[in-house]
Amino acid sequence: MKRKIYSELVHWKDKSGRMPLIVNGARQVGKSYILKEFGKQEFDNSIVVNLEIDKALVEKFNETLTPSVIIQYLESAHSQRIIPGKTLVVLDEVQACERALTSLKYFCEQAPEYHIVGAGSLLGVAINRQKYSFPVGKVDEITLFPMDFEEFLWALGRENFATLIRAHYASGEPLDVHSMAVDFYNQYLIVGGMPAAVKEFIHTGSFVAVADIQNRILNEYIADMAKYAEPSTSIKIRACYESIPAQLAKENRKFQYSVVQKGGSATIFGESIEWLRYAGIVLKCQKTNQGTMPIKVHVDLSDFKLYMSDVGMLVMQSGMAAQAILSPLEIDVPFLGAIAENYVAQAFSSNLIPLLYWKNNNTAEVDFVIQKGVDVIPVEVKSGVRVHSKSMPIFMKRYKCKYGIRLSKKNFGFENDIKSVPLYAAFCI
DSSP: OOOTHHHHHHHHHHOTTOOOEEEEOOTTSSHHHHHHHHHHHHSSEEEEEETTTOHHHHHHHHHOOOHHHHHHHHHHHHTOOOOTTTEEEEEETGGGOHHHHHHHHHHHHHOTTSEEEEEETTHHHHHTTTOSOOOTTSOEEEEOOSOOHHHHHHHTTOHHHHHHHHHHHHHOOOOTTHHHHHHHHHHHHHHOSOHHHHHHHHHHOOHHHHHHHHHHHHHHHHHHHHHSSOHHHHHHHHHHHHTHHHHHHSSSOSOOHHHHSTTOOHHHHHHHHHHHHHTTSEEEEEEESOOSSSGGGGEEEEEEEEEESOHHHHHHHHTOOHHHHHOSSOOOOTHHHHHHHHHHHHHHHHTTOOOEEEEETTTEEESEEEEETTEEEEEEEOSSSOOOOSHHHHHHHHHTOSOEEEEESSOSEEETTEEEEEGGGGGGO
């Protein structure tokens, strides 16, 4: 399936001053697949090794960090020549071998002619253990996220819809096939962006089969919590993760430690939340106290929301009935608002937009606040077509915003300094 990261990989391959590459991303977002496809399409040959499995190679890294020796070993083990500029070497699950991660520094300094990539689903967790010697300044880095809605449309063979949506986002003119686009958006909320789930949906059209795939991914996440954290910490990590649907079901979606456990606190659960964030399976949205540029300097570190990195996983874990999402009627289910917010958080993260929200002494709240150049733009999320709100005008008046963005199931438009953007077009922002 076509992924946006592919063009970034090609750019890395061809750029001057190229350094070894690290591809970050949560488990099951498609890192191994896209790197194998990249090797197949852009190189004469490729060697892909999994350092969680290949213990002999791990031992070789423990013996030496010299690039020429590592290259000789890989050539012998795989009976392939590794030719600079023509061969891609992929060290998958590189976090499983500290010395392999460190070796990237020496490939950068001593053997920059080789195309070498380290990929890891728990690389962030490993690095932030402070045990690993991370090659700071000696690697290029990119992150692969779950498939966004545009990539989902590509996978369904609906590239024309993606093109139309982008054109109408730019013009602000209503989209004639709006209701069909909303139907695809509703499907995406249930399926999400994990490639295995999308592939299953394409092949079977079954939301039940998709949920089976999502449950398998959830079990892999839980296994990682046990494998890559101390036993006492892994229990807390799992408790925090499993509390997210309940956290988002509250009217005030601020993360509350007491929802995880009575008497819970940052001291008890703070490390667990950071583990989840570094593993790439949750998204952290911080509160900002001001709507003035630069907004990141006004962040309140003690006040945040947690979203799941994949909206389909949230729908599955919450037990939300698929028919409630797919219904053409406006159903009064408050949790649909949380699902829409999670979807937007995922879309913004994929576009590398920092996740921030604004709250005014608990009387007014704006779901997201983004900065474009010198402009601060409030973003409000509504799950349906009812879009009345008091908070957006308060924010816009206080901080003299040029315009605001309202994401909902209404068509494109512009009225009262508010740009109406359908939820399915969040990837355009």
